[in-house]
Amino acid sequence: xxxxxxxxxxxxxxxxxxxxxxxxxxxxxxxxxxxxxxxxxxxxxxxxxxxxxxxxxxxxxxxxxxxxxxxxxxxxxxxxxxxxxxxxxxxxxxxxxxxxxxxxxxxxxxxxxxxxxxxxxx
Numbered sequence: 166x167x168x169x170x171x172x173x174x175x176x177x178x179x180x181x182x183x184x185x186x187x188x189x190x191x192x193x194x195x196x197x198x199x200x201x202x203x204x205x206x207x208x209x210x211x212x213x214x215x216x217x218x219x220x221x222x223x224x225x226x227x228x229x230x231x232x233x234x235x236x237x238x239x240x241x242x243x244x245x246x247x248x249x250x251x252x253x254x255x256x257x258x259x260x261x262x263x264x265x266x267x268x269x270x271x272x273x274x275x276x277x278x279x280x281x282x283x284x285x286x287x
Contacts, residue, residue, distance in 0.1 A: 166218065168229050173213030180206065234265050246270045246278075 174180070177193040186200040189209070200206050208225045215221040222229050228236070237243045247262055247269045259269055270278070 168219040168222070168231065169217050171212075171216055172218050172221075174209060180210065182206070231263060231265060238265070244268075246275055248272065248275075 175191065175193075178189055178191050180200070181188045181190070186202045187206045187209075189198040189200055190196075191198075200209060204225060204227060208221050208227065211224065212218065212221050215224060219229050219232075234243070234245060238245075245266050247257075247259075247266050249269050249271045252258075252269060259266075262269075
């Protein structure tokens with residue numbers, strides 16, 4: 166998802182409020198999705214009111230993943246590695262990645278390299 170692009174809720178999608186957030190149902194492809202937070206629901210509903218997804222997140226008081234990782238890198242030694250298998254499956258090249266990504270490695274190399282530090286694996 167490109168956060169700099171403007172998005173809006175498809176007219177074929179209905180959101181049904183639930184205690185956990187909402188159910189999103191697309192009448193065209195009959196796909197049912199769970200929005201697992203009221204904050205996410207509010208961002209999704211407001212996407213069309215903003216110039217970009219990043220603007221919608223900011224308006225809702227949420228930081229984008231890129232902003233969160235930038236802040237982490239500013240605070241300390243953070244190394245962001247993309248999964249080589251995922252990149253192969255998605256036919257991505259290193260040049261396709263966000264500049265925040267420091268490199269590409271497999272899961273085994275990631276765990277060996279991160280063995281002395283705190284690991285966050287997403």
